[in-house]
Amino acid sequence: MQHTRRLHSLLLLAPLFGVLALAQTPPPLDSDAVWAHFEDWVRASPACSVRPARPLMEVYTEKLVSEGVTREEAERRARLITNELRPKSRQHNMVYWDAMFKFGGGPDRPLGVLGETARAMPAGAALDVAMGNGRNSVYLASLGWKVTGYDISPEGLRLARERADRMKAAFDIVQAGHREFGFGLERWDLIVFSYIVADEGDLQAVFGERLWNSLRPAGRLVCEGNFCELLVQHLLTLKLPGFRLERYSDADEVRDGWPANDLKGRVIRAVIRRLPEKPSQATAPPA
Numbered sequence: 001m002q003h004t005r006r007l008h009s010l011l012l013l014a015p016l017f018g019v020l021a022l023a024q025t026p027p028p029l030d031s032d033a034v035w036a037h038f039e040d041w042v043r044a045s046p047a048c049s050v051r052p053a054r055p056l057m058e059v060y061t062e063k064l065v066s067e068g069v070t071r072e073e074a075e076r077r078a079r080l081i082t083n084e085l086r087p088k089s090r091q092h093n094m095v096y097w098d099a100m101f102k103f104g105g106g107p108d109r110p111l112g113v114l115g116e117t118a119r120a121m122p123a124g125a126a127l128d129v130a131m132g133n134g135r136n137s138v139y140l141a142s143l144g145w146k147v148t149g150y151d152i153s154p155e156g157l158r159l160a161r162e163r164a165d166r167m168k169a170a171f172d173i174v175q176a177g178h179r180e181f182g183f184g185l186e187r188w189d190l191i192v193f194s195y196i197v198a199d200e201g202d203l204q205a206v207f208g209e210r211l212w213n214s215l216r217p218a219g220r221l222v223c224e225g226n227f228c229e230l231l232v233q234h235l236l237t238l239k240l241p242g243f244r245l246e247r248y249s250d251a252d253e254v255r256d257g258w259p260a261n262d263l264k265g266r267v268i269r270a271v272i273r274r275l276p277e278k279p280s281q282a283t284a285p286p287a
Helices: 002-024 031-044 056-066 071-088 090-102 112-119 135-142 154-167 209-214 227-238
Strands: 125-129 146-151 172-175 188-194 215-224 243-255 263-274
Touching (some): 031 056, 031 071, 135 154, 135 188, 227 243
Parallel strands (some): 125 146, 125 188
Antiparallel strands (some): 243 263
16 A cells, blocks of 8 residues: 555656756857867867778767767767868868867878879879869879969968978978968869868859969869769850860769778869960961
8 A cells, every 4th residue: 555655756756857867967158068078078179090990970970969969969969060160161171070070080091083183184283172172183293293282271271291201202282261262363273172162152252253263274173072963054155255164074983082991982083274365366486
């Protein structure tokens, strides 16, 4: 009888226990607090000398879970950081890409499609867009190209300088985002896009006529990564003079990966040429 009374009392108190449990569960953090925690983690963490087996945001998710955050909330924060908070400002972009390079450094090998293209051209002036750790810049410099690379991440540029020193390669390193960098006019014989990320509006603001006008006649754009699909589609709609798509492929192959090389996945490659200008018929050679 006494046991029955206790059970009855516990059943009556069960809703109260549920209310107390809910009261002890912290509410989801707002966007500013989510970003502040992520940035503090990035700044306080030492640089990794060994590339991790998992992508950055998986590492961060597990960090949150270890601190008592529910997995559902941890995954929500990771999505929020990647999809909404990273492109919110230049500062956010810088912190995010610093984290990417800090936790593993990025792929090591130069692009195969870049090697095939660059070796078939006379060495000239090359631009490495969002150069990261400098793997493609160092390679081009070793072939005699005069290379400039830009990136928004100080951590990525630190790795690029270390790689350049280690390989005794000389090239210009610029800290800038896509919209800040001065592409110039007919300045480059070769422009490299290696798994870059472009935010909303970058195609229209940067990677259209502004990009095309910076390429010299007979110059080439070399691209690998998902951005290539958007780039080619955008350039095709502009009907640019001298545009020729020399190569385009989209297949499941071995691709570069941040956690490790030799990952299977979708690989898009493109080579675009700006055809040489025809001699003007109005200026005939002297008799």
